[in-house]
Amino acid sequence: MSSSRILISNVRPAVDGGRFPAKRVAGAPCRVRATIFRDGHERIDARILWRREDRPSGSSVLMELTNPGLDEWAGEFPLETPGRYLFTIEAWTDRYESWLADLKQRAGAGSAVGPELAEGIEWLAVVRDRARGEDRKRVADGLAALQKASSSLDSVLQLACAEELRRAVRRAQPRPDAVMFEPELRIIADRERAVFGAWYEMFPRSQGKIPGRPSTLLEARDRLADIEQMGFDVLYLPPIHPIGRTHRKGRNNSLTAQEGDPGSPWAIGSEQGGHDAIDPALGTLEDWDRFVAAAAARGLEIALDFALQCSPDHPWVKEHPEWFYRRPDGTVRCAENPPMKFEDIYPLNFDTDDRMGLWREMLRILRHWIGHGVKIFRVDNPHTKPIPFWEWLIGQVQKENPEVVFLGEAFTRPPMMKTLAKAGFSQSYTYFTWRHTKAELVEYVTELAHTDMAEYFRPNFFANTPDILPKVLVEGGRPAFKLRLLLAATLSPSYGIYSGFELCENEAIPHHAIPGDVEYADSEKFEIRVRDWDRPGNIKEFVARVNRIRRENPALRELSNVRFWPCDNDEILFFCKSTEGRSNVVFVAVNLDPSGPQEGHVRVPLEELGLPEGAACPVRDLLTGARYTWGDRNYVRLDPAVEPAHVLRIETGSAT
């Protein structure tokens, strides 16, 4: 504890008292709040000191007392460009304002003012000697006026309270007891894509038209128009590297591959190269560059998988045997993710004596792909590697490339999920696929949006993945696909689907490792798939509509603005998102039951919207174009065979 009489505490944003950075989006300023006070009755003043981590000097901005009853101060500093920022708070006794407050106190008590006036004059002379430019003149003028004033309290007060004088004194007066908050707090300012984006996952080798033949990157390029039309922002590809032959898995995860089985893309590395190579079946590095450029031309960013594991044929196994776990008998231990086992994969040994060699190679791999247009990495199973490694790796990358975004694919217990996010992952996979009922969704989204997780954990709600086929999709069919997509896309600023979702693919087989669960039949992880991407029954037009709604409504770019409102039917989830100034207000009512229509009454707390009791809101359904007038209590009926939801925007001003 410092020996200062001024205490600065509860400084926000901060994660774990400053041990980890809080996250923001560059462009908007960072609002800083703190509880600042001192003993006694003296007034205080405070400022934010801030700088970019990569620059030696910074700037400062004064704070304001926003809640005197709780000693709450606030201010903001700019986060103009992506990068890492440091800030802290400095506070000091405001001797002039303390003197003024004391004087005003006496006004009520009707006291004489002789000695008090002398005190003020003495201090103003000190301030004048220290002030510069305009401020010096203003303080000198104020001082001269006070010296000439009678000792009548009223006339002294009038002169001393002049706004210009007070502002000049605020800037110029000495701060001998200034105290600084410790530690410096950190902010990661990302570009908006770290928060907001619609993701589409596909295996590039399964984008062809001839059954059994893998497509190349250049062939997969032909799918880009389709993905653009659906309105996605990010195209995420599983690993594109050479695939091992030893213990290669066959179709449906069988332990022995047949001739022609392509193997899992996550069994990385063969004599044709490792993590910095491209599977020759997909093409060359030049093909890759063309694929990335073609995607960019359609507004699609590529996210590449970063999976730190090796097939037994990976070059590292020979070049760096010390990077792998060996048993007493010399055999290498294979990977596990209980209850799953992966005989085709060796994990890396992060306890290796060559720790820095291993870490630096990982950094080299990332920089290699950054050099080839990848600014987003989807990291496979980060929870089986050390947290300090991720903190170092992401920090090193973002030091040179602050625009790079990392999505962490951890499905594990909450403490690890949270700590990975704290350590630097820009966004994270979530439990969304296991949250179905209204109570589950409200509880989970409330935790993400309205607890301290909001400062560091950014969800990406994938509605399915190659590994996760939720039963609701198997049992609920097309209406379930629509409702789960709509939930993901409107609840979370980032969301994604794995290809086939838009075709309502849901052929399931019993999960090979989790009793009672199911997984995709004929998983693309182990075989080449060919699909008719325009198959009847697809929901591509719905996906496109939802993604357009997301782009056109800034309220859907945020998470912490979500408010759940009551509905008397537990199968209907009702929530609102609105921008700070309420220029964009969206209500979403979703029927969670894909099996049939549900109806009920939803409550709109008008006062939360700044509307008077009994007000009527003109709203437009962004899914159907229908217009309604909503008030405090509204009847809804949602038939999943038609649309699973209302997505209503409050219409202001003229028609849109």
Added chain:
Amino acid sequence: MSSSRILISNVRPAVDGGRFPAKRVAGAPCRVRATIFRDGHERIDARILWRREDRPSGSSVLMELTNPGLDEWAGEFPLETPGRYLFTIEAWTDRYESWLADLKQRAGAGSAVGPELAEGIEWLAVVRDRARGEDRKRVADGLAALQKASSSLDSVLQLACAEELRRAVRRAQPRPDAVMFEPELRIIADRERAVFGAWYEMFPRSQGKIPGRPSTLLEARDRLADIEQMGFDVLYLPPIHPIGRTHRKGRNNSLTAQEGDPGSPWAIGSEQGGHDAIDPALGTLEDWDRFVAAAAARGLEIALDFALQCSPDHPWVKEHPEWFYRRPDGTVRCAENPPMKFEDIYPLNFDTDDRMGLWREMLRILRHWIGHGVKIFRVDNPHTKPIPFWEWLIGQVQKENPEVVFLGEAFTRPPMMKTLAKAGFSQSYTYFTWRHTKAELVEYVTELAHTDMAEYFRPNFFANTPDILPKVLVEGGRPAFKLRLLLAATLSPSYGIYSGFELCENEAIPHHAIPGDVEYADSEKFEIRVRDWDRPGNIKEFVARVNRIRRENPALRELSNVRFWPCDNDEILFFCKSTEGRSNVVFVAVNLDPSGPQEGHVRVPLEELGLPEGAACPVRDLLTGARYTWGDRNYVRLDPAVEPAHVLRIETGSAT
């Protein structure tokens, strides 16, 4: 961030991440909880390391994984005697249990076990070489059995899982990657009086029988029997030191004293001495010692006021002019507590250059009174002195006298109230006198009992003070006195009244400084009062009953066990307190309306009491002796003219 693969976080008890100590009562162990995990699938183990702050070495105790889904670990260490304790947590990879878990995993998969068995044998040999005594033999036996085992998974598992072997390995195996949580966390273990006590405040000079003549300490001694009979634990006296003459206040806070006006006891110091002296009108130091001993003989501890301010006649004003604020014209600034002003008082200047001289003198004063039997100090206006001063002072005192209790009298904004408690005050005055409605009481007590404040802020609910005469007492009369006493005494483990409360004194005059408020007419602060302590209409018998109920029901010694339960009448507050094993369960239903009877239905959530649906509880009203049978829903009618409340205890076993 450490470079360890093991993360220890969310360690409790901790206040502000360890910047301040948490508070406990000596006698009961300190339960420690933490979130502990590592990357990957290896198992971990953990222990608490703890010691008394005043002893160089400590001890350790293993922790248990209490919630695997959240990686929550818990353990406890003893706090045998009052004092300050330090603790932290150490965690490491449990290589043996990791190996066992891996082996069990394979059991399901039906794998062969050759290389795994070799790994286990290798590790057990290491453990054996490190183990001592019995453990060494057990590990050696286990190792030998495994070496002889077939490589059949079942037989290996059976041998490896033997409980005795696992326990021995747990104690003995190396912990090469052990990591320790930082910083060390601190605990203040107080004696129970810091938490639980009924306080009675009186001016010793006003305990006489002759109007206008101050009573001495030896005369005041005659009141002790009465106070004992009412069941109080602590007798708190305003300052007992010589009172200044300069600017002495007269009756009812008038600025000029008349001949014979005794002055405010808080205007401390005259030519007869300062903070270490006794007002000659009260007696001598020997009289003081006799008074303290007489109180002790009646089970009453003395709490002395510690008010760091001086009359202009205090010896320090001459001896240490540098300890006071001086204006440019040389005058000393008088004390203020806006909107109140105290011309008869000089505040001490804690910005003095002789800071350590001032601080040490304060410590000397406290030690002087500790030497004369005072183990409780009620500190006047601590919020106008520096927090670091209190942290130092209380720490210094408790280093030699951990039994000393400090009650902080700060009535100011929440951040300062909280920070004083964090800095070391054992207990604190509260906003209780300004909390009247059910909503206000529930919100305030919930904050005290069920937020992080419970770790460091211990309330003392005074129902009145010489400065605070709540309007409810003025307007509600005798029933209001009973209900406010009952609320204070049952909601808060520590509570108090200022003498006259038991006589339902409520003559008010407009507050001299707070418009619209009232204060006591003919305040004892400025004059000698003589009262008939057995005046008709007194509530002494009620006070005695309530204090007896408090002593006889351990549930009322705690705060964080309070649970508010529903009542359909907003004028009836209903809550429950119970001990951890539910051996003592008390329900309290209070009519908050002193003006007349209120009735309603209260709900008892039987499952919270571990009772089956539809259960019937035999309860006894501890105020009246009446017996009832309560269930889930119960009718209550409370007539304040009879009793303001039910205080019901669940009767278990035979009649009591």
